[in-house]
Amino acid sequence: MPTRPKLGVSACLLGQKVRHNGEHAEARNLTESWSRHLDLVGVCPEVGIGMTTPRATTRLVKRDGRIHLLDSNNNTDLSQDMIDYAELQSDALTKAGICGFVFKSGSASCGLERIKVTEEGQIEASNDGTGLFALVFTTLNPHIPVIEEVSLSDPLQAEHFLARVEFFSLWLEEARGGWTANKIAQFHDSNKLFFISRSPNAKRNLGRLIAQAFDRGDHPENVAFEYMAAAQKSLNVLTKPGPIAHAMERVLGRISPSLSGDERQELLGVINEYRRGLQPRSAPLTLLRTHVRNCGMDNETHARFITPTPLRLDLLANV
Ligand code: SF4
Structure with missing residues (x-):
């Protein structure tokens, strides 16, 4: 970040x-x-x-x-x-x-x-x-x-806007060295959990946009711009607890083999409580972060989803 x-x-x-x-x-x-x-x-x-x-x-x-x-x-x-x-x-x-x-x-x-x-x-x-x-x-x-x-x-809108700003900031960082087809594909891939949690259809639609643009022979800089414009348009709609909880379960699925039965049940329980509005989003995220780190699986894909900035972390306690 x-x-x-x-x-x-x-x-x-x-x-x-x-x-x-x-x-x-x-x-x-x-x-x-x-x-x-x-x-x-x-x-x-x-x-x-x-x-x-x-x-x-x-x-x-x-x-x-x-x-x-x-x-x-x-x-x-x-x-x-x-x-x-x-x-x-x-x-x-x-x-x-x-x-x-x-x-x-x-x-x-x-x-x-x-x-x-x-x-x-x-x-x-x-x-x-x-x-x-x-x-x-x-x-x-x-x-x-x-x-x-x-x-x-509205903390929900503030947090979602900040997440979009962070996403854009990462894209800008990548843009510094110039875009290539590989870089765009990798960027999209490293943000897949982000899309699953914020705009589930966008993941598939943006993948298609990238493929079609390169089939047409578009320049990577133009593809990257078109990609971000389409991504931000999809992200203009506020996300709901369901997709966010689903993305958490995807992470849980990856680390599940390294967890004990009790740890898995505890995590599933907290994610469900968040989905039902009984816990703030920060509760399952904090647990997930700890387990992901303990399992040594804090790769970039997971990190993008479960490690919010300090500012967003404050807001997550209210959403
Ligand atoms: S033009 Fe915009 S920035 Fe200037 S005073 Fe009006 S609202 Fe504020």
Whole structure:
């Protein structure tokens, strides 16, 4: 596991006073907890396009079928400036190696979903927009996991997002030496338990994607990008205890010959209790980790699944 993955974050969430009213919107779980394990890179797109603090609010307006970002005070159209900035900043962030982005909810620039859009000349609005900066970033980077800060207050969503960030971080690490067909196949193989636990169909579908891409003669760099974009799309759906318990049982099956009958029964019992919601996920994982180590079977495949980062370990106690 590489140390301290980088995470892009809407700057106001990091306590920077960049909001339209001159205030911040600090998310303490990010500044006080996540910052101990991740490098948080703050970005304020509105300040980035030259807006002052304080300033007027911004809003999304639909005009001629296209979404525009307007200054609410004087209706100045900020769209092109924001698109240009978002393209440049996306490029800089990916070059810097960010492994995910936490966006501020409810913002016409940063919000990922449910942003108010008004049809020009009308009063009524729909709530189905995406902030313009977030829209450009996610369109250019479908392979990078993203989330809004409001979702992080749910430990299940926070833990799942972090797992996606770790997965992306490993992929970036591998990408450093350049991709080959073998490396992509090995990467997929070493993450099979991760997929079984988080998105069971993805394991088979991604294997097929790799095979078909190489049959077509695609360049390994393109295959690796397509692979990660498809993987993150599958991982966008929150996992359930069932698939996670199933992956634990797969590990148990591998180490079973080295365990006594009592140890096996104890492990099976704790996994079942987790499946039924009677134990947190950390309980069977801690037991599994101990047994896997004692059996000398802590290979990379198992390690990826049963050794969460300290930050994720904290969250696992609540899921
Ligand atoms: S929501 Fe985005 S644009 Fe608004 S203050 Fe925060 S970082 Fe800046």
